[in-house]
Amino acid sequence: MKIGIIGAGSLGLLYGGYLATEHAVTMFPRSLEQAEKLCEHGITVCGENCFQVNVLSTMDVSALNEQDVIFVTVKQYHLMSIVNMLKNIESSIPLVFLQNGMGHLTLLETLPQQIILVGTVEHGATRKNEMTVSHNGVGKTNIAFFCGHSDLLLKFFSSQPEQFKFVHHDHYELMLLHKCFANAMINPLTAILKVKNGELIRNSFYYKIFQSLFEELISLFPQLDREAMYRSVKNLCLSTKENESSMLKDIKKGSKTEIDAILGYMLGKASEREQHVPIMTAIYQIVKGMELDGTIK
Amino acid sequence: MKIGIIGAGSLGLLYGGYLATEHAVTMFPRSLEQAEKLCEHGITVCGENCFQVNVLSTMDVSALNEQDVIFVTVKQYHLMSIVNMLKNIESSIPLVFLQNGMGHLTLLETLPQQIILVGTVEHGATRKNEMTVSHNGVGKTNIAFFCGHSDLLLKFFSSQPEQFKFVHHDHYELMLLHKCFANAMINPLTAILKVKNGELIRNSFYYKIFQSLFEELISLFPQLDREAMYRSVKNLCLSTKENESSMLKDIKKGSKTEIDAILGYMLGKASEREQHVPIMTAIYQIVKGMELDGTIK
Structure with missing residues (x-):
């Protein structure tokens, strides 16, 4: 799958790093400098074992429309600043939101995408530098459909490895x-x-x-x-x-x-x-x- | 007047220092070591001007009965540990309590002394070492009779210098x-x-x-x-x-x-x-x- 990741903080790097072991990941960071570094050095995930993966990275938002699924990993308080970018993504591309809190649900309702998922993260992660994240605590990702549905995505999530497990929930609000x-x-x-x-x-x-x-x-x-x-x-x-x-x-x-x-x-x-x-x-x-x-x- | 001061923290040193400029002060600190140092070096008060005064200092509680008035400057939570010492002071000797809070009033009711005053301190003071106190902020001392009365003491308080003023209040509780x-x-x-x-x-x-x-x-x-x-x-x-x-x-x-x-x-x-x-x-x-x-x- 072609996976886009908006945001390259600790969560963005962690999800980019793990998903890039099996998929084609494109990172969408905030700065050109980080985009260049990610293209050159890839992402390094340090945990019990360390590994490095290659990723693409760009500031060109039109590349968002080439993805099969897009993870949004920016902090909740940064969502407002990217809402126009999100609205320009083709409505057929599923979005996965990984923010804390629940205040952003009203914002998600305004988006055109047919399939939107929300997730809660139980991993411990600390950004070490622009290309490196420390995976301090192996947890899991809880996901649920906020709107729409996709068996393909469910299959994708269920096929992730044990140290980067996704668990599907029926009720996103709960x-x-x-x-x-x-x-x-x-x-x-x-x-x-x-x-x-x-x-x-x-x-x-x-x-x-x-x-x-x-x-x-x-x-x-x-x-x-x-x-x-x-x-x-x-x-x-x-x-x-x-x-x-x-x-x-x-x-x-x-x-x-x-x-x-x-x-x-x-x-x-x-x-x-x-x-x-x-x-x-x-x-x-x-x-x-x-x-x-x-x-x- | 012969003035005893129980406690030689910041307040004890401040009151001892100022009162010893005109009166015979005896300090009653908690340790023999501090008592010896105070006898040898006196008290140094550092503020806009610095001055040093001689004081007596002893661990011998029987000397409390030689005083004309005794200031109690220990923290409120140390009062319980000296209550027996206070009860053994002759009932004719006035006591002045300078604690924060109001919880100690019930304890004062159990004391035998006929004249008891309470005070609140508006001075800023920091203990620098066992013989030295810094007078950071010149304020005043509010005092009121908790029980009994003494015109002599009122006269004593009203005769203190401007930088160490006492102000008498009618209602101790307020x-x-x-x-x-x-x-x-x-x-x-x-x-x-x-x-x-x-x-x-x-x-x-x-x-x-x-x-x-x-x-x-x-x-x-x-x-x-x-x-x-x-x-x-x-x-x-x-x-x-x-x-x-x-x-x-x-x-x-x-x-x-x-x-x-x-x-x-x-x-x-x-x-x-x-x-x-x-x-x-x-x-x-x-x-x-x-x-x-x-x-x-």
Whole structure:
């Protein structure tokens, strides 16, 4: 298959790297400099084993229309800046969106493509340089059809190797919500407290806030199984206990975070339901303030 | 006058230093080593001008009964460990307590002394070493009688120099509450956000949390003038905008903080009134968790 990948951050490089072992991958990065480097050096994925693959790379968006499927791996807050580019892609080409949060669903509804999938990523990946990504944690990719359907794509996903597995889900909304809920629990708190994921459970005082935040969040989603959700988030904290969340990394770097895609979306839900969520609100404001603090210093 | 000072941290050294310029001061520090150093070198106070004074210093608590008045400058959370020592001081000797918070008032009720004063400190002071204190900010000391009365002491306080002024207040509870309220607003937030006092006003997101916290706090004290209190705390943030709060300093050093004396007291009030104060509660838990985090790392 001819696979296009929009975005060449940690996720773009990881998906480009793995998929290029069997397919013809074309990367669409943001800078000409990175495009040239990717053409010359390919992508190197470093994990338990390291491997290097050749890829094409271009800034020429017309090449998007030559792809069989396109993965969109930019951050949620960058989607708006590429929406016109996406609208010009032929409507027959399936798009796969790999963003955190759920706020972008309304944007996906405006796209002309007949087949759109959304995915949540459970891999750990860190961009080392413009051509190299470190695959820190082997997880899986959850995917679901947002609109349309394709047996061919399902077959393509099911044929991926064990260390880069795709799992198909029937309900995209529930699938995204699970991820968004877990992100809303873990990311902002770890970013504020400057701790690894496991500390939210280990430190008895942080754990109390974790529990209060859970109460506020779960109250917004009566459709979720309360006990299962709690177990799931707690287990995620434990299984990633030595990890720093992406939001903590962003705050440390002084980068923009995904707080609006994650907790901002949840606050929108609370507002729709006219529910008072003081802890979520304060946590949101602290992270927004920290972002601002990083830029005004 | 013969003045005893229990505790030789930043406040103890500051009060010992200034009062020893006109009076016979005896310091009662916690370690023999510091007692010896103070006897040998006296106290050095560094501010706009630096000066050095001679003091006595001893670990012999029987010398407490030779004093005309005794200042207690230990942190609130150390009061419990000296309560037996205080109970053995002759009941005719006035005691002056200079702690943050209000939780210690119940302890003061158990003391035998006929004259007890409480004070709040608006000076900025940092202990440089066991004999030296830096007087960073010239403020004043507010004092009020907790029990008993003494015209002699009032005269003593009113005769202190401008750069070490005492101001007498009629209502000890209101006086302490003003300080405790301001501390509850500024100290925990700056400790969590790792910012100077002024940032709480300057950063628009932090300011929102500041306002939400104010709403929760003021709801606990219908007797306070809402607008006046808000102005007062906001002005304090501005007038000390380049200062780091004591709680931020404590968290940075990995020391115990005064969170229980300050926000813990406020949470007790909320619990008495059966009022739900989620932001205060979360802020309290974060600071307690940070204290724990500092010790379990």
